[in-house]
Amino acid sequence: MPRTLSYLLIAVASLAGDYSPARAAEVNELHLHVRKTVAKEGDLAASTAPDGSLEQPFQTVFEAQTEVRKQLAAGYTQPIRVIVHGRQWLSQPLVFNASDVHVRPAGAKEVATVTWQSDVAEPAILDGGTPITGWVQDGQLWKTTLADVKSGAWSFRELFVNGQRRPRARTPNEGFFRVERAGPDQRMTLFYKAGDLRAWKNIQRAEMLFMHDWSISRIGVLKIDEATRTLFLNAPVGANAPYFRIDGYEPNPRYRIENAPELLDTPGEWYLDVSSGELSYWPLPGEKIESVEAIAPRLESLMQVRGEQAAPVRGLRFGGIRFQHCAWKTPVGGYAEIQASAHEFRDGSPQILQGLVPAAIQFDFAEDCTLWRCELAHLGGTGLWFRQGCSRDLVAECKFSDIGANGINIGETTARSPEQTTNRIIVEGSEVTRAGELFFGCVGIWIGNARDIMVRNNIVHQLPYTGISVGWNWSDKPTAVQGNRIVGNHIHHIMQQLSDGAGIYTLGRQPGTRLTNNYIHDVPVNAGNAQSNGIFLDQGSSQILVDNNTIHSIAKSPIRFHMSKLITLRQNRLATPRKIPAFEYVKANAREMIMENNAVISSADWRPAASDPAAGRYLVQGTR
DSSP states (O other): OOHHHHHHHHHHHHHHSOOOHHHHHHHTOEEEEEOOOOSSTTSSOOOSSOOSSSSSOBSSHHHHHHHHHHHHHTTOOSOEEEEEOSEEEOSSOEEEOGGGSOOOOTTOSOOOOEEEEEOSSSOOEEEOEEEEOOOEEETTEEEEEOHHHHTTSOOOSOEEETTEEEOBSEESSSSOEEOSEEOTTSSSEEEOOTTSOOOOTTGGGOEEEEEOSSOEEEEEEEEEETTTTEEEESSOSSOSSGGGSTTSSOSSOEEEEEOOGGGOOSTTOEEEETTTTEEEEOOOTTOOTTTOOEEEEOOSOSEEEEOBTTBOEESEEEESOEEEEEOOOOOTTOEEEEETTEEEOOSSOSSOOEEOOOEEEEEESEESOEEESOEEEEESSEEEEEOSSOBSOEEESOEEEEESSOSEEESBSSOOOGGGSOBOOEEESOEEESOOSSSTTOOSEEEOBOBSOEEESOEEESOSSOSEEEOOOSSSSOOSOBOOEEESOEEESOOSSOOSOEEEEEOSEEEEEEEESOEEEEEOOOSSSSOOEEEEEOTTOEEEEEESOEEEEESSOSEEEESOOOEEEESOEEEEOTTOOSEEEESOOGGGSEEESOEEEEGGGOOOOTTOHHHHHHHHHOOO
């Protein structure tokens, strides 16, 4: 049996088992219980002497963590299982380090695990949000005043009502305006079309969402001059490259304005006045003021696993837990995206630095750790990030949805030494949907400087930009990126807002990387300047095998090459629209590609083939 499969089965069996007291005694496993909490402190009486038993559970996950550390420090060597019952409102991130897991003796290949998991009857939720209460009716609106906002201690840019993200007050309510023309500086002013904008009050709190070709900017508004139809911004649009200027891709790009009180004109929208602390919400039909659940995120991190190179965190597992409501504040000077959530830091540093949007859950120097059947939802930044020095970690049967930036990050934008480069991560049997909800240039699964990563049998769909992105080097120079495998994934309805991306997108030399048996479909015509594709082998991509993929319902070419070479394409099944080539070459030489037994048919003639394992499997399974 392959090691990756056996590892998955062991992890699933370990997490899925019964955790009754009888079983705990049978396997000599310590069980600790955490009771659910409620938003209002004092509604549940504390246990007189909580000991982590089912009868006297701990009040918080932090109390349980203290007990786990106590047991481990005392030399406890058997597995430990923490069972969380119901929702925990987190007051701070849950942070793990080497003191939260067993010490691995010298030479030992296996070590006992510490598992944090959901109760079957009351599924666990680790929540970084704050419930919004005290609503009163004011005409068509519901209003409440939040003391922490009024005092300046808290602000937020997201609101979730009855489990759904609600848009900030904006114009237009659907779609986008088009810039009439860029201002003379091409960065901080633009001219708008007659009737689009007004000089609204509190305009300095408004924000412009601006669409580049494959990325976006979110920049604060300075003022609007109705006499000259000029929009003035308080920081430059776009990152520090000439093509990110206002008219860098097209003369009349898309934009919209958010967060002005006069724009609160449609059911489902909301506006927060940070000076008075007043939150206004226009309810949807059927929502009741006495029973509504409204939550705004407060924490900027839910969980961190912080190992060190000399003391990694090993054998930490999470099962069936729902992580939700986590904020990310846009940087001072606005959000100028480069690609896949990488953006400029505008902190006044003499050097222009770049970073990825942080994640609600982050792992550093973590080995043999597992997330199984967990859910990450309603997040303002990225979902999950295996960042530096991670190895042999597993994500299985998880769901990532309603996420502001990337769904999953693996690796870094920075090249590390081999021992610090994240490697051998498996993402399997999971679903990533509706990532990039706030930052449209983000992707479902991002693999940067990392090696030997397996992304297998996942469903990735409903995204504004690319589905799966592999590599982070714009040249053919050797790097640590190699041996990544993107296998058997169902990727569809991506590139819904931006352009110049694909179901699978690659960068840089990647010897041993393989894109195989993936099923990719429903990529619309590009909204911006560059086309979008099923697979896009971008700058520097080389030494990659693309085999046995099925790609159909793509408005442009199923596969595109740009400044790439030495790609082997074998036994792919491609359906193309009329007069659209199956392969598009941009600054790439077709003679440098190895083509073997690829089948190209007209989109009008495409039918699923019983012999096609990807199409056959997913047509039977459907989409989760």
